[in-house]
Amino acid sequence: MSTKRYDGLSRRGFLAGTGAMLATPALAQDLDSVNSAATTQGERDLTETVRRNVSSFRTLEWQPYFSNLRNGAVLVDIDSRALHFWNEEGVYKLYPSSVPLTEDLTRRGRTSVVQMVEGPSWRPTPAMRQRNPEWPEFIGPGPDNPLGSHALYLSWTYYRIHGTHDTRKIGRQSSNGCIGLYNEHIAELYGLTKVGTQVLLI
Template identity: 40%
Template sequence: MNEIQTTFGQIMKKDQHMPWSKSVKFLPCLLLLLALSWACEAYAWQPRNREESLISHREPGPVVGSPRTYILGLDEDLNNLAWRAGVGYRALVRANPDIDPWLPPTGAQVVLPQAAVVPFSAQPGITINLAELRLYLIWREGAETLVRFYPIGIGREGRETPLGKFSVANRAKNPSWTPPPSVRTERPYLPGTVVPGPDNPLGDYWIGLNDHRIGLHGTNQPYGVGREVSSGCIRLYPEHIGDLFYRVETGTPVAIIYQPIKLGQRDEKLYLEVHPDQRGMIADPMAEVLRQKALLGGGSRLDLDRVRQALADKSGLPVAVSAQ
């Protein structure tokens, strides 16, 4: 996968054939272009490039999107960057294990986890993989199949988001929120109904499932996206739920799965994406990789040393594991 790197250092580097006194005149324009470029992609879902969104429904495990790097500025931290980069907080931290998420050094190069292996079982509709805190939307436009993914927040310990197959039952813009009994027990001071507005934890959009315990919604606390903090519902960044809301309808299938290990392929190369197995459901990680390789088929062979390293790192990034 190609890595796109946006750094102030690259822009400020002098041209070998241009005197610095002349090249500096262009610096404000270059910095403005960089700022505008970042602003256009800030808070965005992935992939942004339509070509990278196209997948073949006959080939399981496609790798979509591309990782990027970002140079931290003064007083920036990973908590704030996650929202602006359109990625989940935990995903960003795992992709950058050597960087202090709260007090990172200015100028540190951060990997943005904006690439992913699409789960084997993903079909047109919504697939939510709890293990990676990510939602996939697959849809068809004529003869083409496209995918995009969004980071999510899910249920905390004791209030876990359930697994299973569901469908969209209802949709609402500017929803009111009636706290369920479980939430009211914890917070008895809540009103009977929370009206739409900045204090409403559902945000601006609600997508209800046929299991009335849960739904997909926005949030008035974006920093909870990419974490296990909800009472069971799936929360998305405000910008993402606004996009998803208009792409689904009543009856859209929703599959909630748990797959911490995903093997995929791009350009005849194998990629392994590994997340922590929080629920302890994978007894033998290597056996799981080999099982998925058998399902993928193809002529590429696994480099088992690379596989072992990816299983140990659990970076959440698609890592090349093809044998040379």
């Protein structure tokens, strides 16, 4: 089901601290505040310019991964940091994405979209709150929300495919388990998917 509300752009500083999301495993962090960039991959300074050429991503066929395209199909390739979408009408989309920070936070396998929210709210997991007690317990839709403009909730607890207002995170290891897209891309994907869309993370 969809909640039709969205109140604006997110504060980028908070996003730099929280990462693209919310899996329960604890990740050692040295965060003085939610404005820290410590949850984004350490091999590159966030102030550096990073070239992200979508045309260099490898296009894929759906048949090796899905038996059909009923309700559409999403494939997330963690290694190439790309999300693929196909549907029965012949639509194919390829988006750059953010991926989990570490292998421990990465979940692979089959799941599906169970809820779709425009203007999502956000709650840190208990593990996040324990590590960062200064973080708020709840953020509603709008400028402070780390889930961007739209979120696709998966059948796995705490896992989402969602937007981000912090565009530095796309193409990087920057989440606690979720998959992040540019807001314009998650809005497009939101319009193509439905509850029941197949999702496979490899």
